[in-house]
Amino acid sequence: MIGPHRQGDVIGGRYEITEFIGQGGMQYVYKATDLVMLRDVALKTPKNSSATKRFKRSAVVAAKVNHHNVAKTLDYIRDGDNRYLIEEYVAGADLQVALLTNNSFIDPYLAARIFHYLAKGLAAAHHANVVHRDLKPTNIMIGGGYSLTDIKITDFGIAKMADEELIDAAEGGDSTLTTSQTAVGALPYMAPEAIERPREVGPSADVWSIGAMIFQLVTGQLPFGSGLKAVMRILRDPPSAIPVFVLNNPQFSPLANDLLNIANACMNKDPGARPTADDLVMSCGQLCYARSTRVEGVIGEFNYQAWGYINSNRQRVFFHKSSVYGPKPIVDGSRVLFSSYAGGGADRAHPVVIVDN
Secondary structure (H helix, E strand, O other), X not given: OOOOOOOOOEEOOOEEEEEEEEEOOOEEEEEEEEOOOOEEXXXXXXXXXHHHHHHHHHHHHHOOOOOOOEOOEEEEEEEOOEEEEEEEOOOOEEHHHHHHOOOOOOOHXXXXXXXXXXXXXXXXXXXXXXXXXXXXXXXXXXXXXXXXXXXXXXXXXXXXXXXXXXXXXXXXXXXXXXXXXXXHHHHHHOOHHHHHOXXXXXXXXXXXXXXXXXXXXXXXXXXXXXXXXXXXXXXXXXXXXXXXXXXXXXXOXXXXXXXXXXXXXXXXXXXXXXXXXXXXHXXXXXXXXXXXXXXXXXXXXXXXXXXXXXXXOOOEEEEEHHHEEOOOOOOOOOEEEEEEEOOOOOOEEEEEEEOOO
8 A cells, every 4th residue: 555554554443444545745545444433434644744733733623614515524643653634434536536537527517516515515614714725626525426426525634734835835935836746736726815925815715716616617627727827827817718618508508607607706816806605605506407317328329410319228318419518529329428307208318418438
């Protein structure tokens, strides 16, 4: 295994390591079994021993947040010279892996649902006076893939660590915005004040990050790009132009337009002019989106460049081209993700998104 532990190691006499999950800029993450409560947990430990004091402070702060769209902080322990944060385990993958592996975008219905849940989790954190500071797709856990059985914001438990590293990078300390691993990942979602006045960052910077993520999910593009070029664009430019496919289909354009208007409000250069997380919860509550299960299928027939059928492990489902979101051509054999509803003769698919094969 990568990091300081192997499968079978027992931490604090209670948490048995079962597998290595991954690592971020500041921590190793393992799946472990709580031998007392007999449940799976996420066990996190800092890479840098000098960060242990900040790790504890972050854990104490994160424990204040209790919401079903936030991964719960369960425990903090010291075992020898090492420190460990125990967090609720979410079976699934981060948003980047779960939803953006096959395509760079998702349909507006799915994006609206994600936006609503993230806003609720963020509002709960801000009510507890906790700012995440490092919101990005890799810090959002998704259970159930495109069917979204779980959506949880993670890593409030390292908020203080991320905050101090990002301040150091923005002020040109031991690392910079383009050399710090944490800063490089955060930069495409970073508010202007986090770059110019990093010690003044507050809840509105989290709102900016949520807006940047929603822009990316709907359009398939980062609103200001990535890397060093993104810095000046974040500070002075509007978000990138909207791809034609996002608004040219009347089946999707009203909701996509609503989402982009909210996302753009979140990315106002003036922190005081942005909506609050509570405002986002209210705005998202007015959006119309479905909770239907998403399944995978293959286009088996497409007739007259207008309509056809999708073959799935369930049944043959009818679709019309107006229900397809995205710029990819519709051809026989295309792999798709879709929801289906009862119809006359055959069920009908909507929405349909063609995915990379």
